[in-house]
Amino acid sequence: AQRVTQPEKLLSVFKGAPVELKCNYSYSGSPELFWYVQYSRQRLQLLLRHISRESIKGFTADLNKGETSFHLKKPFAQEEDSAMYYCALVISSGSARQLTFGSGTQLTVLP
């Protein structure tokens, strides 16, 4: 089955500490992976996509095909990083493309 797993429902870290949000995927094809962030009462926003290898708001994520992982990392967490984070995988079937989300990790950055 093709899926995205985020093992941690909740994650709390102190401000300034490193943070890693885990994501593992299962997909038979070549994966396209994203991280989305949802701040309280706001829309889902694209944070990162693996194909662009960019760093947004200090976050990075590296695709590790051997471990089938796409963990999100930030060396120094800030209080404004507190949000729900979703890892997502594009599943392609013919011309159809479907974004499948993990169950999300609620990150709380404590002062």
Add this chain to the structure above:
Amino acid sequence: EPEVTQTPSHQVTQMGQEVILRCVPISNHLYFYWYRQILGQKVEFLVSFYNNEISEKSEIFDDQFSVERPDGSNFTLKIRSTKLEDSAMYFCASVANYGYTFGSGTRLTVV
């Protein structure tokens, strides 16, 4: 930056009533999606729409659901006879290349 607009932001309806959720995608995007998020649960794919027809739908998208693009700009999700379990946040997304842009969602409450 172009946005996906959803209306209404919140709708309360009685069980058994029909509801129509509206979305205005980004004008030059070609693929459109509906997702839903039941409170406390993950974001789930409902349906994708391309070239004026459904390209894929999930098991959730049963005969009670329908989508259409009536006037070339709006993209609607209709639930014919709402059930209590349809209460959720419904997100519309439009897609160009690798970018999924989500609307701010409609919170549907069925009472």
